[in-house]
Amino acid sequence: xxxxxxxxxxxxxxxxxxxxxxxxxxxxxxxxxxxxxxxxxxxxxxxxxxxxxxxxxxxxxxxxxxxxxxxxxxxxxxxxxxxxxxxxxxxxxxxxxxxxxxxxxxxxxxxxxxxxxxxxxxxxxxxxxxxxxxxxxxxxxxxxxxxxxxxxxxxxxxxxxxxxxxxxxxxxxxxxxxxxxxxxxxxxxxxxxxxxxxxxxxxxxxxxxxxxxxxxxxxxxxxxxxxxxxxxxxxxxxxxxxxxxxxxxxxxxxxxxxxxxxxxxxxxxxxxxxxxxxxxxxxxxxxxxxxxxxxxxxxxxxxxxxxxxxxxxxxxxxxxxxxxxxxxxxxxxxxxxxxxxxxxxxxxxxxxxxxxxxxxxxxxxxxxxxxxxxxxxxxxxxxxxxxxxxxxxxxxxxxxxxxxxxxxxxxxxxxxxxxxxxxxxxxxxxxxxxxxxxxxxxxxxxxxxxxxxxxxxxxxxxxxxxxxxxxxxxxxxxxxxxxxxxxxxxxxxxxxxxxxxxxxxxxxxxxxxxxxxxxxxxxxxxxxxxxxxxxxxxxxxxxxxxxxxxxxxxxxxxxxxxxxxxxxxxxxxxxxxxxxxxxxxxxxxxxxxxxxxxxxxxxxxxxxxxxxxxxxxxxxxxxxxxxxxxxxxxxxxxxxxxxxxxxxxxxxxxxxxxxxxxxxxxxxxxxxxxxxxxxxxxxxxxxxxxxxx
Amino acid sequence: xxxxxxxxxxxxxxxxxxxxxxxxxxxxxxxxxxxxxxxxxxxxxxxxxxxxxxxxxxxxxxxxxxxxxxxxxxxxxxxxxxxxxxxxxxxxxxxxxxxxxxxxxxxxxxxxxxxxxxxxxxxxxxxxxxxxxxxxxxxxxxxxxxxxxxxxxxx
Numbered sequence: 001x002x003x004x005x006x007x008x009x010x011x012x013x014x015x016x017x018x019x020x021x022x023x024x025x026x027x028x029x030x031x032x033x034x035x036x037x038x039x040x041x042x043x044x045x046x047x048x049x050x051x052x053x054x055x056x057x058x059x060x061x062x063x064x065x066x067x068x069x070x071x072x073x074x075x076x077x078x079x080x081x082x083x084x085x086x087x088x089x090x091x092x093x094x095x096x097x098x099x100x101x102x103x104x105x106x107x108x109x110x111x112x113x114x115x116x117x118x119x120x121x122x123x124x125x126x127x128x129x130x131x132x133x134x135x136x137x138x139x140x141x142x143x144x145x146x147x148x149x150x151x152x153x154x155x156x157x158x159x160x161x162x163x164x165x166x167x168x169x170x171x172x173x174x175x176x177x178x179x180x181x182x183x184x185x186x187x188x189x190x191x192x193x194x195x196x197x198x199x200x201x202x203x204x205x206x207x208x209x210x211x212x213x214x215x216x217x218x219x220x221x222x223x224x225x226x227x228x229x230x231x232x233x234x235x236x237x238x239x240x241x242x243x244x245x246x247x248x249x250x251x252x253x254x255x256x257x258x259x260x261x262x263x264x265x266x267x268x269x270x271x272x273x274x275x276x277x278x279x280x281x282x283x284x285x286x287x288x289x290x291x292x293x294x295x296x297x298x299x300x301x302x303x304x305x306x307x308x309x310x311x312x313x314x315x316x317x318x319x320x321x322x323x324x325x326x327x328x329x330x331x332x333x334x335x336x337x338x339x340x341x342x343x344x345x346x347x348x349x350x351x352x353x354x355x356x357x358x359x360x361x362x363x364x365x366x367x368x369x370x371x372x373x374x375x376x377x378x379x380x381x382x383x384x385x386x387x388x389x390x391x392x393x394x395x396x397x398x399x400x401x402x403x404x405x406x407x408x409x410x411x412x413x414x415x416x417x418x419x420x421x422x423x424x425x426x427x428x429x430x431x432x433x434x435x436x437x438x439x440x441x442x443x444x445x446x447x448x449x450x451x452x453x454x455x456x457x458x459x460x461x462x463x464x465x466x467x468x469x470x471x472x473x474x475x476x477x478x479x480x481x482x483x484x485x486x487x488x489x490x491x492x493x494x495x496x497x498x499x500x501x502x503x504x505x506x507x508x509x510x511x512x513x514x515x516x517x518x519x520x521x522x523x524x525x526x527x528x529x530x531x532x533x534x535x536x537x538x539x540x541x542x543x544x545x546x547x548x549x550x551x552x553x554x555x556x557x558x559x560x561x562x563x564x565x566x567x568x569x570x571x572x573x574x575x576x577x578x579x580x581x582x583x584x585x586x587x588x589x590x591x592x593x594x595x596x597x598x599x600x601x602x603x604x605x606x607x608x609x610x611x612x613x614x615x616x617x618x619x620x621x622x623x624x625x626x627x628x629x630x631x632x633x634x635x636x637x638x639x640x641x642x643x644x645x646x647x648x649x650x651x652x653x654x655x656x657x658x659x660x661x662x663x664x665x666x667x668x669x670x671x672x673x674x675x676x677x678x679x680x681x682x683x684x685x686x687x688x689x690x691x692x693x
Numbered sequence: 694x695x696x697x698x699x700x701x702x703x704x705x706x707x708x709x710x711x712x713x714x715x716x717x718x719x720x721x722x723x724x725x726x727x728x729x730x731x732x733x734x735x736x737x738x739x740x741x742x743x744x745x746x747x748x749x750x751x752x753x754x755x756x757x758x759x760x761x762x763x764x765x766x767x768x769x770x771x772x773x774x775x776x777x778x779x780x781x782x783x784x785x786x787x788x789x790x791x792x793x794x795x796x797x798x799x800x801x802x803x804x805x806x807x808x809x810x811x812x813x814x815x816x817x818x819x820x821x822x823x824x825x826x827x828x829x830x831x832x833x834x835x836x837x838x839x840x841x842x843x844x845x846x847x848x
Contacts, residue, residue, distance in 0.1 A: 329752070619738070620738040620739075622736075660753070660754040661754070662737070662754060663756050663787070665785050665788055666740055666744065669737050672737060675735070675747055675754040681749050683735040683748060685737060
């Protein structure tokens with residue numbers, strides 16, 4: 001069976017299940033008796049096993065199968081949850097993740113059987129105190145489900161051709177089966193599941209009729225179940241088993257049809273079902289009882305979905321990022337069109353043109369906003385894995401710590417969310433390894449022996465702020481200074497003149513690591529500078545504040561969107577440049593005589609602050625067209641707490657611009673972060689003011 | 694074996710013939726995305742001299758380089774026949790190169806192409822992969838586009 005087209009779905013869903021397993025097992029460790037948690041774990045493990053089996057990943061299936069056995073025993077109360085069992089389970093999850101990565105890279109699951117893990121799992125199983133047979137539990141939902149619901153195949157009617165096919169099959173000694181398959185309520189891709197069921201069935205026989213029709217099933221026009229009539233040589237049990245092995249299939253019921261009556265209804269013979277005649281009668285007399293159950297629901301599947309009892313399952317629609325990019329580009333072009341209209345109307349006093357422009361403007365703004373919203377995803381998907389990581393770190397470092405998270409629902413652009421995981425992980429590891437003291441030291445300082453790490457995310461204007469905070473020792477400023485001098489990052493004289501904050505910022509310098517011993521948790525000396533450059537590549541910034549014995553706070557500030565920004569257009573030497581409005585503080589008119597020099601650098605004195613001046617014409621290697629005696633236009637930009645004044649020739653006004661990359665070919669120019677296309681088709685470059693500091 | 698060789702021999706490649714200074718150069722047509730007229734190039738500061746800047750090609754920002762400056766010829770003089778050839782290269786993405794004039798498209802079969810071999814270390818400024826021989830006896834230099842586009846100073 002070719003399942004490669006479902007590989008992506010499989011990968012996505014497996015990741016989701018693994019994540020929910022991680023979270024739930026953590027919960028289980030805290031609250032070993034919670035039956036909801038155990039059930040959720042069992043369900044996730046079961047789906048995982050089914051999915052791996054369907055996709056033909058036998059090793060993965062084996063491992064999950066053994067995990068499921070353990071969970072099943074836990075659920076039955078035969079084994080008690082213990083610390084070492086949780087550890088083994090986490091190891092299993094890691095192994096599964098490894099399989100997943102291998103599959104993602106190669107399409108194969110690799111050759112690692114993970115025998116030791118399976119043995120460990122079986123040891124856990126053997127340790128149970130008086131087992132309860134698993135079968136008992138498994139039987140229950142079947143009978144509880146109500147018989148009518150599971151025997152919808154009885155509703156199927158045949159036409160003449162199908163009857164002929166059936167009778168032919170019967171004469172060849174093949175079995176005719178009626179099967180009803182029930183999909184789980186939480187299933188997102190019902191059509192794909194149904195397709196997998198059909199694929200599985202077609203391997204062993206032939207599907208003659210289905211209800212709803214195959215077309216309807218493909219279009220997902222069915223509620224939670226579908227029925228079919230099926231010809232096969234295989235016994236019923238094998239067939240049902242293969243159907244049930246498709247993940248997210250709640251149940252499959254079936255029966256052998258011994259003879260096909262001509263009057264339209266089908267006879268079913270199974271111990272618990274009615275005699276053929278009765279069924280036929282029932283069908284004729286009370287169609288109202290059976291049909292409304294399936295039909296109206298099939299028309300309006302959404303209504304039934306509303307009351308969902310299962311948590312965790314992420315109910316988002318997955319959208320191909322490429323499709324979003326196309327949408328994005330369309331919006332970009334719309335904005336460009338708008339801009340050209342704007343420039344066409346300059347000088348022309350025609351009111352109707354202006355009206356159109358206003359309308360177009362509101363349309364594009366709305367479109368932009370809604371497309372942006374589609375691109376936004378909660379950072380939850382990234383931060384979810386951190387509790388587990390902190391737990392592992394806590395064991396490895398032998399320090400007690402707790403992670404408190406808030407604002408997981410804060411949304412960020414998809415591309416940013418994908419990239420932010422590693423930097424955050426670095427910061428958390430740093431906080432755990434360098435930040436927090438060991439238990440004894442903490443006690444000596446009068447702090448609670450369990451260290452706390454906080455991860456807070458919130459929206460602040462056009463930015464999203466993510467803070468990593470610990471209540472540890474804080475940054476040892478003298479230590480950092482000494483290290484920096486040792487490593488030749490600064491000279492001792494420089495060190496004398498630096499403020500505490502400047503010294504702390506040295507931590508972001510490449511090749512800087514203060515940990516005395518290089519541990520495998522953090523401290524390879526490639527940490528913080530990588531964090532910084534990563535965040536800056538996302539147009540964000542990172543800051544650190546620290547107080548001895550109180551703790552350190554790392555603040556990451558990221559723009560909400562990356563693709564379209566409000567910008568100030570300026571003229572430098574006849575060339576147009578854009579400066580992101582987000583980084584602009586004020587705009588000042590400066591008399592040249594107000595410029596002072598400090599250490600050979602030009603500065604201005606503004607409202608009690610000394611601000612260094614940067615002449616953009618020099619940075620951009622172009623002749624300024626302004627008379628040096630005229631008043632200067634200075635754009636004050638900020639980066640964190642620092643400010644700089646950029647001297648420009650002229651201001652050209654504010655504009656919404658679409659950011660385009662300069663491409664990978666132009667890499668040498670650090671002060672330019674991208675380009676944009678103006679209304680007249682000309683390209684203007686976007687200044688990266690952060691690079692000017 | 695014989696058959697394979699014959700098949701290879703009779704394979705043809707199309708080249709766009711461009712003029713740079715007094716010489717004619719051939720550019721393999723499979724890399725050419727587009728040929729556009731000279732337009733305003735936005736200068737990008739602090740980059741290599743031969744990188745002229747960026748242009749707007751139907752909403753995309755494309756870097757443009759001067760083939761003349763890259764190959765050590767005198768700087769471009771933009772005339773009515775100056776064109777920008779937009780190349781799509783696997784390694785470098787889309788990039789435009791400025792040429793003096795686009796003459797024609799020629800089809801050469803492999804027998805008409807004489808491969809040149811050279812020691813790339815010694816010949817830092819060598820940008821050809823072969824010489825094409827016209828049927829009437831004319832010659833064109835076939836550009837090795839990756840060598841033209843590659844930033845040799847950076848390597």
